[in-house]
Structures are given as C-alpha cells and as structure tokens.
Amino acid sequence: MKIVFVGAGNLATNLCLALNSAGHEVVQVYSRTMDSAHALAQRVGAQATNDVAELATNADIYIIGVTDSALKEVSSLVVSHIETERGTGRMPLIVHTAGSIPMDVIGTDRCGVLYPMQTFSRNRIVEFSNIPIFIEANHEADLNVLQGLSASISTSVRVLSSDDRRYLHLAAVFCSNFVNHCYTLTAEILERKGIDFSAMLPLIDEVAAKVHELAPKDAQTGPARRCDTNVMQAQADLLSYDPRIQEIYRIMSKSIMHD
C-alpha cells in the first residue's frame, strides 16, 4: 500500500509512524509548512511537500489528517489535483481522520474515514495497538482496505457510520477534553494555596482505573453523590472569587445529584 499523508499534526504524525512501523510505504507527506512536512517525512523515509500541486498521484490511499476547520477546503484541493492529473484514470481511495465530520466532506466517490479515537500530542508517541479505530467507506472493497490497514496497527477496529460517529466524538469530548479541563480547574484551585498539582496524580489515576471495573455511575463518590448540601454550599462559597468555576461547581453537583 502506497500512502500519501496530507497533514503532519499530532494525529497525522502518530498514525503515520504507526503505519510505517507496520510495514506500509508512506511515499509523501504534505503540510502547509515545509518544516512540518520535512519533520514527519524524514522519520518515515518519504518525500516532503508544502504544495498540493506537487502531490504524488500514483498512491493507493490518501490520508487527510488536518484540523476539522480546514478539512473541507484541503479535501477539495486534493481531489481536484488528483482528478486533473489522473484524467480518466481510476481515482484512489481518499480518507479523513476526523471524528466529528461526515465522510462525504471529501467530495469524491472513493471516500472513507479512518478515525483513531485517542488524544494525540506532538511529543508523546502513543502505542497504537489498543487504540480503537472506527472506519467507514463508500464502497465495500474500500471498507476492506481500511479494515486491513487498521488491523495492521490496532486490535480494535469497528465500522461506524458518519451519523453515529458524531455521537462517539461527542462522548470523547466529555471523557477527554472536559475531563482534562477539570484537571486544569483543579490546578488553578491548588495554585492559590501553593499545593503542587502532582499531589493529585494518585487520585486521578485511581478514578481512571476504577471505571475499568465499575460502571462510572456506580463509581461515583463525593458530596453531591451523598446529597451533602452543607459541604456543597461551603465548597461553592470557597469559589466566590471566580464565578466561572463556581458555576461549573454548581452545575456538575446538580447533575450528579439528579443522575
């Protein structure tokens, strides 16, 4: 499988390295900036470019891993370029990696999605093997291609429609982005008292570990779970210095009580 990567951000980098390690040939990496394209391309022995007009047109699959807001425009440029160059020849498979965007944003018949559900950071290389990958394609044969490609890097591959993937991505926002924001608010509260955030790590780890064994609802503890209004009122009062955090405290507590 000859692969072209369009995008060299956190997700694209991690996915590209995993596919390369699994023996797939990454022939080219495109990024808006040549530095980013080079940085990833040299790690997998690929050519680098920052010009869509120079994209290789002989690859089997194009993986577009750019930010959600740029996806439509970049897809359109990639498809136009390949259509122009290939003329009446058969189009390759073009997929994106975004959780919240429907497959048809790509705007060509041989389209698909390969969504690895994980949070990626540039300087953390994550182990792909247990990351669930959710795939979708317009044609059965292409779905088989994505199944094989995904199975070469992950033990958890599942077909999911664009419609259902929107909910999956929304759920991921809650257990990833909102959870991390709770950590941020924790750090802000502790900073005022000169307590280092690292004191919370054993607690954070245990809360995450618990839901491997218990349904989250059954794992819930704390003042709101016990409907302890005295503690809740006292804690809300402690936050009077910041109405934004105080509002989050009240709304989360109310939601726990009513759940």
Place this chain on the structure above:
Amino acid sequence: MKIVFVGAGNLATNLCLALNSAGHEVVQVYSRTMDSAHALAQRVGAQATNDVAELATNADIYIIGVTDSALKEVSSLVVSHIETERGTGRMPLIVHTAGSIPMDVIGTDRCGVLYPMQTFSRNRIVEFSNIPIFIEANHEADLNVLQGLSASISTSVRVLSSDDRRYLHLAAVFCSNFVNHCYTLTAEILERKGIDFSAMLPLIDEVAAKVHELAPKDAQTGPARRCDTNVMQAQADLLSYDPRIQEIYRIMSKSIMHD
C-alpha cells in the same frame, strides 16, 4: 500504637487494613451496624462493636472515619464516652479523616486530622504507599505521632491546616467526582448509540497519563480549545434531547475557550 477505628466504610476499611499491614494494633472497630463492624474487625483481628458505650478507652489513638454529615455527632459521642470513663486521666489522641471538615469539629484538646486523599470503594483495596496523606494536630507531639503513623503506610505525608485542606478537598472534587461524572455522561451518550463504554478506556487512560508529564492547561485539546464554533454548535445540537447535558457541554466549552 493501639488504635480504635470508629467507622467501617470504604475509607476506614482501606486505612485500617493498611495500618494493620504496617504492624499497628487495631484493637476495636466500631460501626453503626454490627455486620459492618464485624466484617472489618475480623480482617484485622480486632473486637467489633456497634455501641459507643462499649468503646475501648485504653487505646492510644481513635480514628473517626465516618461520613462528613455524621462526623460532628459521632465525635461528640466518642469524646463524651472517653471523658466519662477516663475521668481525670489523660485523654487519647482523636483524629478524623475528612478532607472538608475542620479539625476542631472533634471537640477535644488532643485532636487531629489524617486525610488520605484518594477515592475509596469497598471492593477495591488500593495500594496506600503512594497516596498523599495530609495531617494536622493541635499539639506538636501529636503531629509527630500522626507523621510517624502516616509515614508507616505512605511515602507522601504533608502537614496542612484545616483552612487550606478545604481547598485541597475542593480541588479533589474537581479531579475526582466531576471527572467521574464526565465519564458517566460519556456512558449515557454512547448508550443511545449502542457503543460500549469500554471503547473509551484507552482514551481515558491517556488523558490521565498525559498530566503526569504536561500541565493540564498545556494538555488541553478538542473543539473548544481550537475555538471551533462550528463543531461546538453541532455537538450542542446533538444534545438537544437532554438540556442538562447540553448545559454542561456549553459551560465547559465556554470555560475552556476563556481559560
């Protein structure tokens, strides 16, 4: 050190087992119900009781680990009983284990706090050695006792005043109770689409692992972090079936954007 445990709930059970393993002698376990008292007492070779009037009065330290709302009343009963029985003799050290309650709720001069900051569940025995323990006492000598006791089961012991401990406990609510509630909301969203919660575990683990290396604010990702209003509006619309979750989505997203 002869120890009496007052309370046999999740925290008391875990703490009692850890102290027993470290070689301390638990002489008695009190709980409102005889079943609970027995269940814990027999695991550490202690006597069980459900009657404060039968509390041993010759112990060195009494650890009151009951729910926050019962703490004041139970402390008062324990102190009265020991004062009555000891007469003019020296009072023992009496401590509680609650994060959000001041030390002086105990209502006697030799009082203290031993707060292991962790979430405890009855059927999960947690490894105590890396749980931070926050201690406080009315007298320097008693602080030394609590320091030694805590250091026998944890590598992380720190003195913290009642005033600062309120903020610590509040911070713990954010990174434990509110985080777990985000997991619950995640499960609720997935359930509507028949996707098993276990699909989220690699993501949950990585989000927790990341803040061991990065400050939470630097680890933040997602549509709100990118100020991607299109995705945020579409995701809020998906939640129109449940105004409670929708409100949490909006408020957390707004807070991330403004942070």
